Amino acid sequence: MRNFYGTALDNPLMLGTAQYPSPAILAEAFRRSGAAVATVSLRRESGQDRAGQDFWALIRDLGVHVLPNTAGCHSVKEAVTTAHMAREVFGTKWIKLEVIGEEDTLQPDVFGLVEAARILTEDGFQVFPYTTEDLVVADRLLHAGCEVLMPWGAPIGSGLGLNNLFGLRAMRAHFPDVPLVIDAGLGLPSQATQAMELGYDAVLLNTAVAKAGDPAAMAEAFALALRAGRLACDADPMEPRDMAAPSTPVLGKAFLS
Amino acid sequence: MNITLNGESRVIAATTLTDALTEAGYGDAVVATAVNGNFVPQGLRAGLTLSNGDAIEVLAPMQGG
Secondary structure, eight states: OEEEEEEOOOOOOEEEEOOOHHHHHHHHHHHHHSSEEEEEEEEEETTTHHHHHHHHHHHHHHHHHHEEBTTTSHHHHHHHHHHHHHHHHHSSSSEOOOOOTHHHHHOBHHHHHHHHHHHHHHHTTTEEEEEEEHHHHHHHHTTTTTTTEEEEESSSOOOOOOHHHHHHHHHHHHHHTTTTTSSSSSSSSHHHHHHHTTTTTTEEEEOOOOOOOOEEEHHHHHHHHHHHHHHHTTTTTOOOOOOOOSSSSSSSOOOOO | EEETTTEEEEEEEEHHHHHHOOOHTTTTTEEEEEEETEEEEGGGGGBBBOOOTTTEEEEEEEEEE
């Protein structure tokens, strides 16, 4: 397992914490999947309700690494300020950096993303950038100080899977030593297997688990799928070919016609 | 003075950010703060004197993906 800013994860599943039917089901999903990382966010807190305090206690009890995000930020300043606030509240240098550029697809504003990544890495953050599979952008992010890349599989919450296999395969090939995480767009465990078969190091997902009829079972299914994909990748898969090739030996075949 | 707290207008007696948080009921809650769009670390809240019309954001851990 590759290290993420010096941290080795014993499970390649990074699991979101939003949209679960209940806190108990959220906790059960983490328990059954063994997810090593929980993504969290920051939102306005009411002085009366203090809902965030209970949530934070729940997350701390999970005993996982916490990856705060800058979800919903559309500008560099907004994302950088949110990252600073997250570092203070969550006590971690890790930040899942999102700078959204397009409303319908929630596609990253890659120009703002690179700029924000540079500002934050210079300030000591360990940035997990939510990006596209664009190789030029990836290169800029690495030069900005990112040591992890998180290309999207498909638009956030869409469940479409890996939309651009060519691009994702190319990214793995171009950056063999960089930890790569598929972030967003996964809907089924088989898609997570595919990501691991491509040689990706982890996947980050939320909606596919939280919105399943049985989130805890689905979380476990994803964990098993990731294990299968990793095992398959390490087992060095055969090369596909266009024409048939007999798998049963021809030598020694009876002549019966 | 008049301030905006998490998007809502309100009148407060406090003059510093720390006192404003206490007055608004946050007490010892784990929160991060920003004033007029700029992050204010916990250690600087007591020394930050508020002005009429300031916009304060108080954020806390929340579910996220």
